[in-house]
Structure formats: C-alpha cells, structure tokens
Amino acid sequence: MQFNQLKKFLGVCLLGISFVSLQAQGSGQNTTRSPFSNYGFGEWTQNNFLQSNTAMHTHSGYYSYSLYNPATVGSIRYTTLDIAGNYKEGVVKSGDAGQSFTGGGLNYLSLAMPVWKHIQKKVIGYDSSKKSKIFRYIPHGAATSLVLKPMTTVGYQYFIDNASPMPNRTAHTGSGGVNVFQWNTGFRFGNRFQVGYGLGYVFGTLKDNSLFSIIDSLQLGLVEDATSVIVRGVQHQLGFLTSFKIDSTYHKFGGSYEIYSGMTGAENRMARSLEYFGGYTSIRDTILNVSNSARAFDMPTAYGLGYSFQFRRLFSLSLDYRKQIWSSNPFFDTKGKYTDRSDYGVSLVIHPSDEKAASERKMKLPIRFGYMLSNTQQIFSSGGAEHQIQEQRLSFGFGLPLIQRYYDNSVITNMVNINIQYLQRGVTGTSLPSEQYIVVGLGLQLGDIWFAKRKYD
Secondary structure, eight states: OHHHHHHHHHHHHHHHHHHHHHHBTTTTTOOOOOOOGTTTTTTHHHHHHHHHHHHSSSOOOOSOSSSSSSGGGGGGSOEEEEEEEEEEEEEEEETTEEEEEEEEEEEEEEEEEEEEEEEEEEEEEEETTTEEEEEEEEEEEEEEEEEEEEEEOOEEEEEEOSSSOOOOEEEEEEEEEEEEEEEEEEEEEEEEEEEEEEEEEEEEEEEEEEEEEEETTTTEEEEEEEEEEEEEEEEEEEEEEEEETTTTTEEEEEEEEEEEEEEEEEEEEEEEEEETTTTTTEEEEEEEEEEOOEEOOOOOOOEEEEEEETTTTTTEEEEEEEEEEOOSOOOOSSSSOOOOOEEEEEEESSSOSSSSSSSSSSSSOEEEEEEEEEEEEEEEEEETTEOOOEEEEEEEEEEEEEEEEOOTTTTEEEEEEEEEEEEEEOOTSSSEEEEEEEEEEEEEEEEEEGGGSSOOO
C-alpha cells in the first residue's frame, strides 16, 4: 500500500470513529443503560488502551502505554496519535422484565511524544590489547502525553408505580458522566527503572430527570423534577515501572497511586408542573428553581500493582490488582451504600511487541486475551442480605499492523486495533438487576510518520 493511500485509509477510519463518538457524546456519554449507574458518580468505564488489554500497570511500548500508570509513558519513542471508540449492545433484566440497549462513545483520545533523550557514557573496563577504555552506553529519556477520556458514565431509565393516594407513576432518566483531561509525563532512567506523574482536569455533569404522572389520567397534569450536578476538580497520578531480563525472559513490576484534590459539585434543581393536551406538553408553572454554590466532596483514592512476564517476542502474561477506597460518599448522593472496590485482571498477548524487529520480514499480528473481575463499590440489599455488585469482563482483540518504510530506511508502525468484550454485571441468585453487554472497540494508532513532512514521493 502506497503512503498516500495509507494516509487516506487511516484518515477515513479516523473521521469515522470521531463522527460516531461525537454523535454518541451529543446525547450524554451514551455508553451504558445500567440501573446501577444511578448511584455515586455512575459506572466506572475502566477505559484503557486497546493495546493494553487488562494490563493496567506494566504495558509499555514504543508507541503505546497504560492510562493507569504514567511511568509507562517513559517508554514512548515515537510521536503517536491514538484514538478509539466503541459500540455497545446488551440487555438489562430484572425478574421477568428486560430492557435492551444500543449505544457507544469515545474510549480515549491520546497524543504522546518523546521530549528528551540522553546517552550516558560509563567506563566499565580497559582493553589492554587496544589500549582503550571499554564503555557502556546507558539511555535515559522522557516522554509526555495528552489524554481525553470518559471516566464514568451515567445512563438509566426506569419507573416506579405507587397505588396511594391514587395510581401514579414516577419515571426516572439519567445521563451524563465525568471525564478527565490528563497530562502525563514519564521518565526513563536506563533500561530498568521509570517513574511518572499525571495531572488531570476532571469535569462533567450528572443528570437526573424525574417525571410524576397519574396513570391513565395525564390530563390531570405532570410534574417534572430535573437535577444536575456539575463536577470539577483535579486528578493526580503517580507511578513506577521496573524492568529486567533473565536469559530469554523479560519481567516488569509496576505500581500506581491516584488521588484527587479540589473536587467540587454544584447542584442545580428545577421542578415544573406540566400540562398535557392533544398529544402536546406545555409548561404550566415553575415550582422550584435552585442553583446551589459549589461544595467540596471526595473522589475515591486508588492504588494498584502489576507484574508482567514476557518470553522473547512470543508472548506475555500480565497480572494486575487495583483498589479504590470509597471511605466517604459524595455529598449529593445519600441514597447509596458503598464499600472499597477491587479489580483483578489477567492478560495474555501473543506477539506483544508493538514495533517490527529488524529480522522480521513482516510484523506479526498481536493477539490479545483478557479477563477482569471487579468487586464494585456498590452494595444493595436483596432477600434480607446485603450484596456487593460484581462485574466480569472477558475480552479478545488483535492488532492489524500497517508498516511504512521511510526515506531514511526507518520503519514506523501504524496499527488498527480491534477488541471484542463480553461484560456481565449483577449478583447471581438474587432479585437484583443483571446486565449483559457485548462491546466492540475500534482504535487507530498512528505513528509519527503521520506527522512527518514528506521529502520524497
């Protein structure tokens, strides 16, 4: 495939993902239809690079890194644009009732680039036959990235019927979510140790709309109660990554720590009486219109550890653990009960390297398998007992490398990443709602030849 044809193909894919994502974001984040998202900050998206799979702390390469550990940014060698979106379809069941859902949205948008490199020249011996010193060259460097991603998403629709004082119904609809715009920087000290720091601006809106009506008597009027909470704050991430080699095996240990500061929420509420006539709804009167000043609240602190084992360039196996501390509830949510959240992940990748080896005629396709078990932060009562909501994610994905040789004989990798995930949420053997989704993710990784000026056609 010629370079210009490659650019056109990737450009069309990029525009397609952007269009679908913007359409989905236009009506809220549109990535869930979960009754559990009615609590706290909504459903945590667990978004990470499709290349990372479930490896939250140790995935690092020349083109990609992990969104959970800023130290992995230090491995970046090429300016890389990465964007991914998803299509989600599933069903929510409660007893004999069910509700289907189709939606999707943006997974992440990232631009990463190397910003500093230094080769340390160290004397390790003396060659008496040549009468010269023996040197070892130790590479150091730094890279930075800008990332936009949804952190939580809200989406639910349900109604509650009451018989007193007369048959009535209250329908609830929720939308929105919390996003984060991150600036991550990773430093690489030699080939064994990396550290990183990430600073993020947290923003978003959580919306709830309630509509009260008398069943079969809409002419008596309706009452709408709309509440929104505007969230603002700052996220801080710290991370480390250490790597070493033993014979033909490569080992990585990574860790992260995440805290928030200056988190505020401004709650706005409007209640109106509505008139229904001839199939049209009009506003009769405004009952309440209150805009509260921003109040401080806490976001959960999180920490995690990960280990990765890789054999040559054949396969890698990663294990991860992450914990969120839900010690306090947000001030605007008094209806939920919470406990600490724990996430356990395992990832197997065949052909894990994201760059083409000089000895390879063609770059081999990376094939990725992942599983994540989450004991979420939410607790609900059913059958006289309390249950912690459990979430399971099973994924399969692969990458389609698009190799381009540049005029100076350097080789740059672009890649189309595809991921298919099965998600299940709920508690078996209870009357609580259960959810099942299929999520298809499509991502583009564009290496820095995309940004380079052509010298030869």
